[in-house]
Amino acid sequence: MLTKQQILKAIRRMNRRREPLNITAVKRSHPELIEAVYAVKPFWGWKQALKDAGINYARIRVELQEYLTCEICGKPWRNLAAHLTRKHGVKPDEYLMDYPDAELVCEDTRAKELRKDNRPVPHWEPCWSREYVLDRTAEYHRRGYPMHASKFSDIDNSLVQAANGYWDGWNEALIAIGLDPRKLTQEAYRQLCIYRDKEAVVQGIRQRLKEGLRLNPHALQVKDDRRKGHAGLLRSGIEFFGSWDNALKAAGIDPEVVHQAPKPQRKYAAGLIPNAIEDNR
Numbered sequence: 001m002l003t004k005q006q007i008l009k010a011i012r013r014m015n016r017r018r019e020p021l022n023i024t025a026v027k028r029s030h031p032e033l034i035e036a037v038y039a040v041k042p043f044w045g046w047k048q049a050l051k052d053a054g055i056n057y058a059r060i061r062v063e064l065q066e067y068l069t070c071e072i073c074g075k076p077w078r079n080l081a082a083h084l085t086r087k088h089g090v091k092p093d094e095y096l097m098d099y100p101d102a103e104l105v106c107e108d109t110r111a112k113e114l115r116k117d118n119r120p121v122p123h124w125e126p127c128w129s130r131e132y133v134l135d136r137t138a139e140y141h142r143r144g145y146p147m148h149a150s151k152f153s154d155i156d157n158s159l160v161q162a163a164n165g166y167w168d169g170w171n172e173a174l175i176a177i178g179l180d181p182r183k184l185t186q187e188a189y190r191q192l193c194i195y196r197d198k199e200a201v202v203q204g205i206r207q208r209l210k211e212g213l214r215l216n217p218h219a220l221q222v223k224d225d226r227r228k229g230h231a232g233l234l235r236s237g238i239e240f241f242g243s244w245d246n247a248l249k250a251a252g253i254d255p256e257v258v259h260q261a262p263k264p265q266r267k268y269a270a271g272l273i274p275n276a277i278e279d280n281r
């Protein structure tokens, strides 16, 4: 297999010769190069490889095929779906099962579709491919977007659909770029403040205690990030233990002490003003 340096050299040479550098074109002209790029671990990808080669993706030469070949009869078509049904009595999804790497629509038409697909991260490849799905997933990850399926489908659902088509679903695409879907699920749960069982609630209470954060229901429901509310912990505590006091007891904490703890950060000295009001009565 080619080394990274050899790959970069080959890419620069192709660029000097003004050879097309979009993924589907390179897969036709130099399939071994694409294969080598996607075999690099940790995930590298074509986008990053071009960047490392000092090439501006926006200025590469692009080549798109205006037809594709029917794998059954070898004839060229722009769109295979109708032809498959009419000529071969084969449904498009059956055809794709028989020829997993095949496409139903030619690159030129697919590129026209993709130009209409307006997303937070603009498209840089002219049309979808198995590799572009990975590059795009990796790019969102680099930009710090939440990658868990539950959140990501709201961000760029067309990428999730492409991952379903070209890979065995979103999680397979995540694994292919070196992410662990299970870890992402755990993170998503934490961010949603969902506690899955009693033990997790107890851990959450002890963690708060360790951080010196208040444990009374009012403090937990604070929405201000700096004051570190944690409504999910309260909700889960009540759900699993029947009441918040029971949850505190399970964590070895006396609920009375929690409820009596003085409120911190008053601007006036604690106790002074309430007394003064009483004196005036």
Ligand SMILES: [Zn+2]
Binding pocket: 070, 071, 072, 073, 074, 075, 083, 087, 088
């Ligand atoms: Zn045919």
